[in-house]
Each structure stands twice: as structure tokens, then as C-alpha cells.
Amino acid sequence: MDFNNFGVISFTGAAKISPFVDHLFQGRFMTTKCTHCNRPFFPPQADCPHCLSDDMEWIEIKDAGTLVSYSTAMFGPAGFEKKVPYTLGIGRFREGIQILAAVADEIDSQNLKIGLKVKVKPVKLNEERVSYEFVLDQ
Amino acid sequence: MKNQLSIIGVGQSAFSRKGGLSVRELCFEAYREAMTDAKALKPKDIDATIVCTAPNFDNQRLPSPLISEYLGLVPKPTFELASACSSSSTGLRVACSMIASGLHNVIAVIGFQKMMELSSTEGQAVMGRADDTMFSSPFGTMMPLGHAMFARAHMDKFGTTPQQLAMIREKNSKYGAINEKAAFRKELTLEEILEAPMISDPLKKFDCCANSDGASCVIIGKSDMAKNLSEKPVSVLGLGMAVEKLNWSARNTLVKFDAAREAAKQAYEMAGVSPKDIDVAEVHDCFTIAEILAYEALGFADLGEGGKLIEEKETYIGGKTPVNIDGGLLSKGHPVGATGGSQIRTIVKQLRGEGDQVQVDGAKIGLVHNIGGVGTYANVTILGR
Numbered sequence: 001m002d003f004n005n006f007g008v009i010s011f012t013g014a015a016k017i018s019p020f021v022d023h024l025f026q027g028r029f030m031t032t033k034c035t036h037c038n039r040p041f042f043p044p045q046a047d048c049p050h051c052l053s054d055d056m057e058w059i060e061i062k063d064a065g066t067l068v069s070y071s072t073a074m075f076g077p078a079g080f081e082k083k084v085p086y087t088l089g090i091g092r093f094r095e096g097i098q099i100l101a102a103v104a105d106e107i108d109s110q111n112l113k114i115g116l117k118v119k120v121k122p123v124k125l126n127e128e129r130v131s132y133e134f135v136l137d138q
Numbered sequence: 139m140k141n142q143l144s145i146i147g148v149g150q151s152a153f154s155r156k157g158g159l160s161v162r163e164l165c166f167e168a169y170r171e172a173m174t175d176a177k178a179l180k181p182k183d184i185d186a187t188i189v190c191t192a193p194n195f196d197n198q199r200l201p202s203p204l205i206s207e208y209l210g211l212v213p214k215p216t217f218e219l220a221s222a223c224s225s226s227s228t229g230l231r232v233a234c235s236m237i238a239s240g241l242h243n244v245i246a247v248i249g250f251q252k253m254m255e256l257s258s259t260e261g262q263a264v265m266g267r268a269d270d271t272m273f274s275s276p277f278g279t280m281m282p283l284g285h286a287m288f289a290r291a292h293m294d295k296f297g298t299t300p301q302q303l304a305m306i307r308e309k310n311s312k313y314g315a316i317n318e319k320a321a322f323r324k325e326l327t328l329e330e331i332l333e334a335p336m337i338s339d340p341l342k343k344f345d346c347c348a349n350s351d352g353a354s355c356v357i358i359g360k361s362d363m364a365k366n367l368s369e370k371p372v373s374v375l376g377l378g379m380a381v382e383k384l385n386w387s388a389r390n391t392l393v394k395f396d397a398a399r400e401a402a403k404q405a406y407e408m409a410g411v412s413p414k415d416i417d418v419a420e421v422h423d424c425f426t427i428a429e430i431l432a433y434e435a436l437g438f439a440d441l442g443e444g445g446k447l448i449e450e451k452e453t454y455i456g457g458k459t460p461v462n463i464d465g466g467l468l469s470k471g472h473p474v475g476a477t478g479g480s481q482i483r484t485i486v487k488q489l490r491g492e493g494d495q496v497q498v499d500g501a502k503i504g505l506v507h508n509i510g511g512v513g514t515y516a517n518v519t520i521l522g523r
Binding site for chain 1: 258259260262263265266267270271272273274275276277278279280282283286287288290291294335336337338339340341385387388389390392
């Protein structure tokens with residue numbers, strides 16, 4: 001699998017970082033960390049701009065993070081017309097990693113607020129496509 | 139570079155959502171006004187053109203030779219230059235360096251966008267890809283949603299209110315109503331703005347600018363030549379430019395645009411002036427929240443205090459620092475590649491005392507703040523007489 005299989009609509013195909021998508025299909029939300037200088041990245045990177053290494057390890061983000069902003073779109077770009085309204089959020093996780101994701105339908109918009117504890121959950125959109133969303137940390 | 143470069147002529151087409159003009163015709167409207175404005179300038183005096191556009195909106199490829207042909211400027215050097223909504227300010231920056239290097243004496247910076255050939259959803263899709271297409275666009279990101287994230291975070295941290303956002307539009311619609319080049323000429327009440335439908339909460343319809351067609355032209359030259367080519371040349375005092383992560387969701391902060399703050403610092407330093415010296419400013423109000431973030435980035439207000447500045451009407455004519463007295467992007471419309479040139483035109487006219495109904499008395503130093511993407515590219519330009 002590669003980025004052709006990621007998200008509602010994808011704009012990129014194969015990439016060095018494509019195992020990100022394979023991990024999502026297997027139910028794991030993983031990102032990369034440089035084995036030389038130990039810096040974690042999100043979005044995951046195949047290359048480290050600090051030490052120029054391409055020796056990365058995959059680390060799983062399992063812990064809860066904090067919602068730092070969110071918004072519900074009442075209009076969407078081409079391909080998202082049927083999804084509106086949809087809510088996206090930004091969560092801040094350990095080591096300064098910030099993640100953009102869809103907010104799961106199960107979270108009532110009345111309960112959304114900055115500071116909410118959330119986890120990232122991989123979701124299969126269908127057999128061919130995978131994504132991830134924020135769910136409540138319970 | 140300070141004082142070596144002067145703006146000789148400025149022009150823009152009407153910004154419009156009605157269509158009816160092709161790319162070359164739009165650019166000619168702006169060029170004709172700039173050439174007429176410069177008075178003594180002849181086409182042979184123009185050494186090169188820089189054509190500023192966000193190319194994803196254009197059906198026309200290779201627009202710069204096409205425009206050169208229509209303007210009668212073949213074979214003078216020309217090329218396209220892009221930095222999204224900040225393109226024509228970047229164009230001015232590049233023109234300054236090409237002149238300061240001695241390569242050319244006079245350059246026309248032409249910005250344009252023909253947006254009304256795309257449907258609204260197609261337009262949003264193009265702008266949604268002005269984002270990380272691997273990790274963000276697949277979720278349905280778009281410009282209003284990106285700015286809504288910053289608005290929400292700003293409200294949460296500093297207590298900025300929907301009313302304060304609406305006051306930005308109220309002000310800009312008041313000035314836009316008397317700008318004959320603006321796409322939206324209707325003055326809006328606070329109630330109308332607050333009761334409009336939601337686009338991406340907390341941003342409502344009138345918190346957002348609209349796509350439109352338009353072109354701008356800024357002609358710049360060496361200051362010693364400019365004196366002979368223009369009755370009232372305006373000097374470039376300071377230039378600043380910086381960039382932020384394209385991936386706005388990965389930035390350290392969601393309550394400010396750091397690129398704009400860095401560009402402002404550079405421009406103030408080069409010009410040797412401070413925020414209190416700015417008599418009039420054009421800022422990039424693609425969304426109402428963006429004007430509040432601009433107040434804070436430019437030092438017109440402290441971080442978190444931008445909402446109070448508009449509440450106290452300090453950015454109206456007669457206030458501490460009048461801002462967007464031509465209606466801003468919110469009223470003029472936002473033909474991406476043309477916007478920076480239009481902002482520069484307004485400030486040049488102010489500094490020459492040609493602002494008519496919106497003239498700020500005694501304006502000597504003006505500032506242009508022009509952003510691209512969700513605070514991604516930032517240019518700050520300080521001009522003076």
C-alpha cells in the first residue's frame with residue numbers, strides 16, 4: 001500500500017515513507033524517529049534535516065494528546081461535498097508532535113473544546129482506503 | 139537598498155466576480171493605469187517584467203510571454219513568479235534586487251489572477267492543495283478551515299470574540315463601499331455580518347474574502363531615474379520576507395503567524411522605523427482573523443490585543459493606525475497574484491496625497507503586509523516619501 005490508499009482523496013502515490021500507510025492498515029498509528037539524533041517527526045520523514053541521516057525507526061503514538069484547535073467545515077473542496085459538515089482537529093502529543101486528523105463522529109460537537117484529551121485511531125474507509133481520526137481518550 | 143529604489147507608477151484593473159475580461163485584457167487595464175500614472179515613462183523605458191500569479195488557477199500556461207506580447211514589450215526579459223497570495227509583493231522584492239544589482243533600471247511587476255473560470259468547489263480544491271498534499275489535503279483542508287483553526291485558538295487563549303472579527307469586516311466594508319475598483323461595494327452592518335451562515339466555525343460568510351478576477355501593475359526603478367519619470371516617486375524604505383511550515387497543523391503556535399512577525403522585524407530594521415511611525419497600512423485580511431493577527435505581527439497591538447484595537451476603532455481613519463482604507467481583500471476581492479500590487483498601489487497613492495475620500499492626513503510612511511497560504515509566505519514592505 002502507499003499514499004494512493006490514504007485519506008478521502010489522495011494526491012500522492014508511492015513514497016519512501018509509504019510504510020506509514022501499511023501501519024495504518026494494520027491498526028497502528030506510527031511515525032518516524034531519527035536513530036542518530038533521536039528527533040521524532042510528524043508528519044513522518046524518511047530523512048533527517050538535522051544530521052542528514054536516512055536511518056529512521058518507526059515509533060507508535062499510543063498516548064493521549066490534547067486538542068489545540070478544531071473547526072467544522074460547512075463547505076468542502078471538490079471530492080468532499082458529500083462529507084460536509086465534517087470536523088477536523090489538531091492534537092498536540094508528546095515531544096511536541098502535532099497531528100491533524102478528522103474528529104470522529106462519536107464525539108458530539110457540543111462536547112468539543114480546546115484541551116480535550118484525544119487519541120489517534122486508524123480507521124478503514126473501505127477495503128482500499130485508510131485514514132485516522134481523533135477519538136475520546138477513555 | 140534603502141532609498142535606492144522608487145515606485146514610479148501604480149495601477150490595477152477593477153477586481154470583479156463578473157468575468158468578461160481575459161488574462162491579457164486584465165493585465166492591460168493595470169498596465170495602462172500604471173503607465174498613465176507614471177506620466178513621463180515610455181514603454182521603451184521598461185527593461186523587464188515580472189509576472190506574478192498562482193499558476194494553478196490559470197488555464198493559460200506561460201502567461202508572461204503572452205502578456206509581453208499584448209503589452210508590446212517583446213523581447214524584454216520576462217518570467218512568472220509565484221508565492222501564492224503574496225506573489226506580487228515577492229515580485230517587488232525580486233525587482234528591487236534586479237535593479238539594485240545593476241542588471242536593469244526599470245521593471246514592471248504585473249500580478250494577475252483569473253479565478254472565475256473555476257467553480258467555487260474547484261477553487262477550494264486548488265487552495266486546499268496549498269497545503270501538505272500527503273498528510274493534510276486528504277482530510278479536506280481548505281483556506282477557511284485553516285484560518286478557522288487559528289481563530290479558534292486565538293479566541294480560546296486571548297478572549298477574542300466573533301463580534302471583534304465582525305468589526306473588521308464592518309470597517310473594511312465601509313471603505314470598500316467607496317472604492318470603485320472593489321468587487322463588493324455594499325456597506326455591511328454588524329448584525330448582517332454576525333448573522334451570516336457559517337463557513338468553517340468560527341468563521342462565517344462575511345469573515346471570508348472571495349475569489350475574483352483582477353490584475354495589478356507596479357513600476358519600479360532606480361531612484362535617481364525615477365525623479366525624471368514620475369512627478370511623485372515613492373521610495374522603498376524596507377523589505378522583509380519569511381516563510382513558515384506549509385503544514386500549519388504542525389506549527390508550534392496556532393495564535394500567531396511567525397513568518398509575518400519575522401518579515402515585519404526585517405522591514406522595520408531596514409527602514410529604521412518602528413510600528414508607531416506607520417501612518418497608514420494595508421494588511422492581508424483574507425479572513426477577518428488574519429487582520430487581527432496582522433495587527434499583532436506588525437506591532438500595532440500586543441499579542442492577544444488585536445481584537446481590542448478594532449473595538450476601539452484605532453484602525454479607522456482618524457485612529458492610531460488606519461488599516462485597509464481601500465476595503466482590504468474582504469471588500470476588494472482577492473485575485474491572488476494581483477493582491478500585493480493592489481495593496482502597494484493604495485499605499486503609494488496615500489503617500490502622494492491622492493487618497494481622495496480615504497486620504498489619511500499627512501501620511502508619510504506606509505506599510506504593506508501581504509501573506510500567502512495560511513500564514514505561510516510573508517512579505518512586509520515599507521514605503522515612504
